[in-house]
Amino acid sequence: xxxxxxxxxxxxxxxxxxxxxxxxxxxxxxxxxxxxxxxxxxxxxxxxxxxxxxxxxxxxxxxxxxxxxxxxxxxxxxxxxxxxxxxxxxxxxxxxxxxxxxxxxxxxxxxxxxxxxxxxxxxxxxxxxxxxxxxxxxxxxxxx
Amino acid sequence: xxxxxxxxxxxxxxxxxxxxxxxxxxxxxxxxxxxxxxxxxxxxxxxxxxxxxxxxxxxxxxxxxxxxxxxxxxxxxxxxxxxxxxxxxxxxxxxxxxxxxxxxxxxxxxxxxxxxxxxxxxxxxxxx
Numbered sequence: 688x689x690x691x692x693x694x695x696x697x698x699x700x701x702x703x704x705x706x707x708x709x710x711x712x713x714x715x716x717x718x719x720x721x722x723x724x725x726x727x728x729x730x731x732x733x734x735x736x737x738x739x740x741x742x743x744x745x746x747x748x749x750x751x752x753x754x755x756x757x758x759x760x761x762x763x764x765x766x767x768x769x770x771x772x773x774x775x776x777x778x779x780x781x782x783x784x785x786x787x788x789x790x791x792x793x794x795x796x797x798x799x800x801x802x803x804x805x806x807x808x809x810x811x812x813x814x815x816x817x818x819x820x821x822x823x824x825x826x827x828x829x830x831x
Numbered sequence: 832x833x834x835x836x837x838x839x840x841x842x843x844x845x846x847x848x849x850x851x852x853x854x855x856x857x858x859x860x861x862x863x864x865x866x867x868x869x870x871x872x873x874x875x876x877x878x879x880x881x882x883x884x885x886x887x888x889x890x891x892x893x894x895x896x897x898x899x900x901x902x903x904x905x906x907x908x909x910x911x912x913x914x915x916x917x918x919x920x921x922x923x924x925x926x927x928x929x930x931x932x933x934x935x936x937x938x939x940x941x942x943x944x945x946x947x948x949x950x951x952x953x954x955x956x957x958x959x
Contacts, residue, residue, distance in 0.1 A: 732919075
């Protein structure tokens with residue numbers, strides 16, 4: 688529908704990278720994500736879910752790795768359109784991913800990784816982490 | 832971005848006006864706790880009508896504020912949580928247990944007034 692999406696010159700508007708170093712970058716990342724996702728026509732509830740997931744992922748970077756990067760990208764799968772979010776850092780890595788994914792999204796005390804929460808907010812969830820190397824979390828949300 | 836905290840009789844009203852960073856949230860918490868002690872306030876309203884997002888950190892900070900204020904013997908009401916935000920909080924599994932909420936500022940004030948009345952009659956006021 689939007690022909691500019693087909694031109695190479697418009698490509699940057701479909702992908703954004705946000706460096707994550709401090710809590711202000713968390714806000715920048717989720718606002719850019721909301722902006723980009725709105726181009727796909729997500730509902731306001733979905734936009735909030737996506738922005739919140741980005742916020743949690745960006746905070747994990749600040750808390751555990753100190754710095755990293757969030758990549759936001761519009762994607763398609765056949766007829767479906769969606770948004771891809773990659774949170775990448777060269778931090779300490781997660782020794783026990785299985786535990787990080789279930790260790791109850793402890794709402795009250797822990798600064799929990801919040802990964803189960805992010806998983807629930809998004810459609811596709813993938814995590815690769817190596818101790819001493821870093822962590823990459825890749826999530827997608829598809830427009831229904 | 833600093834959140835203005837206004838005194839309205841025995842109450843304080845903090846109106847969030849834009850997205851808050853983690854540092855802003857912590858500052859807001861400290862400022863509210865400080866002002867409640869300073870003003871001997873009976874209640875606090877935190878108006879989040881303009882917040883388009885509450886993640887785990889924001890939720891935890893609001894919960895901390897409410898618990899700290901309760902320890903002072905005052906009440907906190909969070910007002911104006913947007914429908915999208917409410918939906919997301921539930922999806923995330925985040926709870927605002929034991930925290931009073933109201934639709935808007937007016938209802939928040941009415942809630943605090945009812946509680947104050949109940950307390951002055953010596954009756955046990957409902958938990959929420």
